Amino acid sequence: MGRHASLITPWPGSGILPPCHWPALAGRTAFKWHGGALEYPMAAPRMKAVRAAAVFVAVVSVAAMAACWPAGAAHGNGGDKGISTAEPRSAEGPPHEAQPYLRELIARARQHRLWERRYWHVLLHYKADSLGGGVTSEADGPGFFMAPEGQTGPQAELEATLAGFFSRTILPPGGMTTQCTFVARYAWLEETLEFDPAHLPREPCERFEAWRGGIDAGSVTVVYASYFLNNPASMFGHTFLRMDKKGRAESQRLLDYSISYGAVVPEDVNGFMFALNGLFGGYEGTFSILPYYVKVKEYNDIDNRDLWEYRLNLDDAQVARLMRHTWEMGSTYYDYFFFKENCSYHILSLIEAADPTLHLTDEFGLWTLPTNTIRALLAAPGLVDTVTYRPSRTSQMEQKLRTLNARQRVMVYDIIADPRAAEAPPVQELPLYERSLVLESAVDFHQLELNAGEEAPRRKAAMRQLLLARSRMGYRRPEPQHRPRPPAPESGHGTSRVFLGGGGDNGGRTFYEVSAQPAFHDLLAREQGYAENSQINVLKLTLRFATEEEQARVERLDLVDIVSLFPVKPVTRQFSWKVRAGWERARDLDCDPCTPFVLDGGIGLASETAAWRREIYFAFLESAVQIGGAFDRGYRAGVGASVGALADFSPDWRVALSGGQTVYLAGDGRAVVHRAALRQRYSLGQNLDLRLDWTGVDRRREFVFGMSLYF
């Protein structure tokens, strides 16, 4: 949660730091020495000495911190790790006697204990610590805090902020005074304490006013970018805000400004470090402001993700508060944590700043999934006004193709292959409506290919020819009365799942099986609201209790288990792929139970038919690695293949059949493993389904029957 010791350089002339910070400072310095000694080449004996010294200092400082902790906690009220009755610190140094009004404001603030008010905590992003009675701010940039202990001391922060209002000192990193950096704090404190302008003049904050006027927000919309599995980084969706300008026509929303939170990622980062840093707060996240058309281009066109726009019912005062707080956000960064403090989480925190009666972030403890933040918004009574769907480029093209009949679709493919077909009879003879769709579909396809970075000159020339033909039609296609809309993201099953069931195997054993996962969706689950033909299981734990052994065993722990099937279509050809990492009980080894670590990957093809309702067929080439003590060499690795099919026999009933073979070549000696599975799901509701699985590995066969509950 970004809660490292806030080791901010003390403000000049501020005096002694509170007790616990010295050991923390020493400890961190020791850590740096230790790390530095490893980094920089030094003569070995000297390196050892430096490291020994570092370890010694670290040990002493940890002991000192442990000793001072109770003393630190005893200080102050409400978890203030700091001196609560001392003079407030201003940006310039010790307070002047010549500011009796400041003393008066502080006295009044203390009388009302303003630092305990919810709005102060919302503005400073304080969250209750899990241990101890204190709070810590989620903001990690030191520029956000006026007081040295501001990250953990609401009272000190409030008083230092008040003091700062009197000062003309320019604050880094924004280059503005306190009043103009922290405009939301100023507005709230001014209103609550009723500042007297004669004693505390209000500064004209021209930069803020220019920015606010340029955006001129009349209302706020939360935009959700849905999943597209071709880019794994977008598997869970994304949310950001759009500030809708007053008086602007709905058809011109592209021109509005959007506010989005994301991590600043260096250019040449390798995938593994990217994942590691993103998961554990290694990147700084900031808010960025871009015209909405840039985001639409990024999501609709390049990433091929649908956008859903949820307009919020916020009044002018609330929108103004949100704008002010967004400005304040420029002064800091937050350590970006993929699981919890991600884009959607911070968007919710901005909405709380608009309306502090909303408690949106409270329900997100360990992880925040974007769809769940949308659900939180929808659950707040009257918060969401209208929902608008903005299809991706792919969705638009597919919608056009669906409107055409098969013969016309063939014309599209012909035109894609050769644009001159657009001028030739079959196309030229089509009525205007269909002809426009045919030409535009071909253009969409070329644009998609261009966006994916392929074959520029030939495609551009082809596109131009088609667009010329289209323009020469002199025809504007009327909007369809009813635009079809896919199921909204919040209409899907809950993102967490618990499974309860039991089964038996052909060795006569019976067992109960329980599994749980915080996220997300598997191939057999009901697809409504999720990306089609996809599976993402994160941290899925499966336990079995064998009835005779009276002991629970880990059957499987999937760290990640992702399958993305992309049925090959005439206009889109992509590989399907899958990857899995985790532990699984091996059923083909002599040791049993043993649960080696498993790393699988596969690449393949899929296709879709509509013989009954909808069927998907797939075939994969796979690699498999297993690591564990069960193997003489500690591991085995091999390659394999699998085929399978998914079929929907009714809207509620889905069946999956698959089979495969893996040949292990490296490591432990040759082995061939065969697998087969028949899995079925029957939905009983949005969040409930029944499962029946028959699986076999070599000669072991078993079945599991049970119920999944989503929440």
Place this chain on the structure above:
Amino acid sequence: MKKSIGLIVVLGLLSAPAVFAANNGSGCGLGKTLFKGQKGMVPNILAAIINGISSNNVFAITSGTSGCDADSVILRDKEQEVFVAVNLDNLSQDMAQGDGMYLQALSGLMGCTTEAFGTFAELAQDKYEVLFDTVDANAAGLLSGLKRELAAHPMLNTNCDRIS
């Protein structure tokens, strides 16, 4: 491809240095993070389960502070230019079709009334060949050409007030 789009936008904007609200702009943030859209499955899979990372942080401009001088609001007299530069391909399609949200937004940027949009769109479609006279038509050319056409149009030159 994200990188290419980012580069196009960055280069376009760098050629108009005072795009963002006036400050002694270090123009910081421009190109600060061009996330390299790593092609290939393996880096993508590893990067997989991280979302919300703005992969197109072309500007990475914050609300004005954090050591960055630019304030993210595009100067009024550059709005049209930036919009057309970023959305050239979408605009070309909308203009050929005689409709579309990019065309609507452009008409708004030209200061046209909403009632005049139908005529605006017709003109755009009619003059498509002239406005996109080469395969590599660029934003500046399109913008000046369109303004010329609007100025010459009897109805639109009075219903659109940002065409000079």
